Amino acid sequence: MKEKLDSDELQDSFEIYGINISEEGIELCECYSLSGEQFAILWISYAASKTFEEINLERLESFEKEVLSKKVKFSKELSPLEEDPLSTSKVTLSTADDDDDLLAAYGASPAVLSTKKNDKPLESPGGTGVTRSYAQSVSLPDELDPNTSLAPSLTQSPSTQDAFSQRTNSEAVVSSFGPSLSEADWKADFSHIPEVKILPCGGDKSLSGAYNFMFEKLGDCSDILDDAIYYIGNQIKETLDVDELSHVHSAGNIVGIKGINPSGNCLIAEEVNIGKVLPLPNTTFKLGSDSLQIRVSCGPFTTVENLHFKPLKEYLKDVISNPPHVLFLMGPIVDSSHPLLEGLHDSYDSILERCLNIIEAAIKNTQIKVYIQISQKDVCAIPIYPTPPVFLSNPSLTSNVCLLPDPCLLDVDGITFGLTTFDLPMQISREEINFGYGSDRLGRFSKHLLLQQSFYPIYPPPENVFINLEQSDLYTRLPFTPHVIITPSDLKGFVKDVEGCLFINPERLAKGKIGGSHCRIKAKLSFGNLQLNVSINKI
Structure with missing residues (x-):
């Protein structure tokens, strides 16, 4: 007899992903033996392809017919109660769909799922792409357009009203x-x-240029990992008995273990030392009686329907009407998995230059300082982490536009910001094993980052993430706890105060065919103490 799933636990899992689940959805979870997280990941992919924002009975029926009934099959060998409790799933997914499921977890639409990043050349394709015919040329009357000449293969369909233009929730507050x-x-x-x-x-120093990679020696990598363990001052043991302890483990988690070893081959842990959080920097705030305004937006900056950068243009109009002191634009600027890049007649460089021209045209008569952070998912970026701020051969940028590496630490009038484009909330939540540590997943992720004192505390990384350990030791460590850490994710936008550090997930500016969210930050001093206001809003 199948054990009934806990509806409250499922509801909590859905809320992490910004989904309000109905009783019918819970019944589907029970029917297909899916956890709330598994169901939410499949629904996010399906909803993005259909431009759904809410769940109703009719959409659930279509979702079951088009997704669940095709992708999921029950295991015939073991019942759910007989399976290994550490098994990652109670369902068997078809092997041919494994890569698609991974992309679906990041909100990719079905049109994107068959296209893999590593199947594309990193070089600009020039005019060697597959010829596509379209019913009309691109019309770009917007005043923010840089009047660049691009081929008409920038749109997937000649429809005049795309899903982004039809959105009805503009400026709705996601989190504050x-x-x-x-x-x-x-x-x-x-x-x-x-x-x-x-x-x-x-x-x-900070990472400022390209470096050689794929030349690491295993011995050097081992030394770097040993140094990281010694630096944090803990020790890992491979065989542990932690049944009676409440804590969380994830790949690469460095901890100290205190216990006994009565049999000689198994350490029974009695105490787990998870390390310590570094103190905040000893800086002097230079705000005085003034306030500091910062805007944050994370890519992609165009929908999967075209390469017009309409979400970016709409966002920049709002930035100009309410100008901040500093604007952070975090990559990917153009996601390498965008479906229209395959067979594009224009070079990748021309698309990125067009995006930069749009940004510069918008801010040319303002005092806004713009910082653009490169992502390894950018179509012209070096696909390695840490990612150097190099993705164009000869970028011509004005003095108030600066390129940043990934990750990056910034000091803005004494307030420190940590920025990385990796979807760390999603990756760490996939890797962790929770032993009764509570249901605050966002708090666990945030504190894990601070305890491991690294912008990327996962080791070994997933197969689609390429880490250079030698450069990571130089350019991804946290020398202190920043006041603010910004890490965009496909999870629902959130703001979380952990150990005096404010973690912010602004979401993405474009999500599939529809618009996403952006973030506003206001900092001021109140009786000598730093006071932060944050608002995450729909575009």
């Missing part, structure tokens, strides 16, 4: 932190110009 503010409170006073400095992440 601190007292609510009026629109006038989000406008910067440029009588004060903030000072911005790029800080090193573990080494003597």
